[in-house]
Amino acid sequence: MTTKTKEAPGARIVVSVALEGRAYDIHIGRHQLCEAAALIAAFAPGAKAALVTDESVAELHAPAFETCLHQEGIATTRITIPPGEASKSYAQFVGLCDALLEAKIERNDLVIALGGGVVGDLTGFAAAVLRRGVRFVQVPTTLLSQVDSSVGGKTGINSSHGKNLIGAFHQPALVIADTALLDTLSEREFKAGYAEVVKYGLINDPDFFDWCEANWSRILAGGPERDHAVAVSCRAKAAIVARDEREEGDRALLNLGHTFAHALERLTGYDSKRLVHGEAVSIGLALAFRFSQRLDLCPGQDALRVSRHLDAVGLPSSLQQVPGGAGNAEEIVSAMAQDKKVKRGVLTFILARGIGKSFIAPGVAADEVRAFVEAELAA
Structure with missing residues (x-):
């Protein structure tokens, strides 16, 4: 446990x-x-x-x-x-x-x-x-x-x-x-790193997500909760890497939220004053769950729970929170086209059927992504 x-x-x-x-x-x-x-x-x-x-x-x-x-x-x-x-x-x-x-x-x-x-x-x-x-x-x-x-x-x-x-x-x-x-670390940098911690609960460990909800402030404060969070995260990644070192299978799950995140980093010119990697991942995690909800894969309460947790920690969870703007839908989708998980020009996403139930979704239609991004920008 x-x-x-x-x-x-x-x-x-x-x-x-x-x-x-x-x-x-x-x-x-x-x-x-x-x-x-x-x-x-x-x-x-x-x-x-x-x-x-x-x-x-x-x-x-x-x-x-x-x-x-x-x-x-x-x-x-x-x-x-x-x-x-x-x-x-x-x-x-x-x-x-x-x-x-x-x-x-x-x-x-x-x-x-x-x-x-x-x-x-x-x-x-x-x-x-x-x-x-x-x-x-x-x-x-x-x-x-x-x-x-x-x-x-x-x-x-x-x-x-x-x-x-x-x-x-x-x-x-x-x-x-x-x-x-x-x-x-500054509070901003530490919280940005926390996005990668909570990601492990969202991938396949709902008990860890529950624990993070209850203990996130103690992780930030230091002490045994911090060491435990690092250890659980490392064990989770080590297990996946041992099964799939070169990302030919389920190692891609570790990229939950990262297709959106990397696109946002590119569009902000890798300017850490605007957006650091963990903040981009935080937005990406929330978007991945809301996109899964839009596709009728994920219960709305789970997507809302993810966003509310990130908000409580003080992390961004929407495109509107990108300083200076995230660009338009076409720019965001175009930036995603260079993602390493693209195969023969077709987007692959990590989506979720619920908290701790993430999966690899190959062949996601660009039109679906564009429509979702347009809705998010208009929200």
Whole structure:
């Protein structure tokens, strides 16, 4: 059951991602940086490391982590990128690869991503192609990256045509989710990450959604509820990734709300001042349930319950809440056409028959989507 906090307060939680030949662990708990350094030293004795982070995270967390790494005898080079979604670009990717080569990172060395989803995605992609693949470690510093992007091996950058369209599957060797690092997040960033937490309840775990409804304020406040939420989310994703590493089947369920979300991010120019990824996902989750209701798949009370929960948390749940506007229906549908789940030009959505009853819906007619978006914009 996910409705109870089973983990002992303060205890480290270990979640395994069971991939044959590439299995790894996710370590969850507060104040894990020095434990992370010890784990890295144990599985990569004698290796040197490149620590990739962004300018904001570097100031907050890099010195303490580097001290821990040096205490374990790990020689480290720090590489810093600008913060924000704009860093998931060709230019930053090329610059990072060159910096890693300049640091003389070899195939037996390590690349460590210390940051949120942008740092993790960019660093993982560079590690995937550098010398045809080097090991990398994820140390996610946001709630969103701890429960989603750091787990599962999806890496990549954005294109002018859409989000995450250039990338590779490259599994990390280790993930360290230090929940104490989340204490430095702004309220906005933490709430944005919460959208990816509640998503797991909406996909296939209605008990977890019930628990989130009752405990969301405690998750935001910290303590054992936060660690439990991260652990449940990681277990859910690990189970799906172990079944379907390369998204050829039910891993696509993890994209609930993301077809709408990625379109909104593209239309807002990946401008985090207007919309961050988790806020786009929040709107996408609400839209996915209302679209399912419109198609007579999902009870109206479930769609309303989802929107009301997101509203209670302080997350957006409608197109009207996109600062500066979301564009018109044609623009939104056109942006969706570059979604990775499009097959032979036909849209695939993740829809729901109720809370915890999501499913993959291939071949959704563009006219149906356009009519729904027009109705949402007029609401």
